Amino acid sequence: MPSWPLTTLREWAKSRPPGYLEDLLARAHLADEGETVTLNDAAYAELSARYRPAPPSRPPSLPRLAATAARAIGRFAASGFQKAPEEIRLARQALCHTCPDWDAEGYAGLGRCRKCGCSGIKLSWASEQCPLGKWGRVDSV
Numbered sequence: 001m002p003s004w005p006l007t008t009l010r011e012w013a014k015s016r017p018p019g020y021l022e023d024l025l026a027r028a029h030l031a032d033e034g035e036t037v038t039l040n041d042a043a044y045a046e047l048s049a050r051y052r053p054a055p056p057s058r059p060p061s062l063p064r065l066a067a068t069a070a071r072a073i074g075r076f077a078a079s080g081f082q083k084a085p086e087e088i089r090l091a092r093q094a095l096c097h098t099c100p101d102w103d104a105e106g107y108a109g110l111g112r113c114r115k116c117g118c119s120g121i122k123l124s125w126a127s128e129q130c131p132l133g134k135w136g137r138v139d140s141v
């Protein structure tokens with residue numbers, strides 16, 4: 001039967017979906033005035049399956065990457081090469097860097113989105129958006 005300090009579970013909960021800690025505590029046995037949390041094996045297996053993060057997707061193939069890049073360059077050119085304001089670029093970057101599809105080791109440490117293959121240059125282009133809808137185009141484009 002797995003057992004953890006409550007403080008450890010609170011730390012883990014920060015990177016889990018909402019409701020994780022509440023779900024876990026609802027099935028747990030608490031000891032030491034609530035500071036030690038124990039789960040039976042069945043509850044542990046159920047919660048592990050429910051909250052296991054999805055495996056990150058694989059990066060696009062080279063032909064798909066080339067086609068995606070060509071379309072992005074076309075949109076950027078059609079927008080008159082409008083750049084996103086710096087605060088928007090930084091907000092987009094913050095979303096990417098906490099996204100499970102961001103591969104910080106990609107392109108020899110430059111970083112890469114596993115969905116579109118971008119290393120981050122599109123963050124500066126007003127005409128671009130996240131392929132998962134996590135950030136959008138700049139409205140004035």
Ligand code: SF4
Pocket residue numbers: 095096097099100101102112113114115116129130131132133134135
């Ligand atoms: S562009 Fe979207 S999918 Fe790709 S890393 Fe950024 S937030 Fe994630």
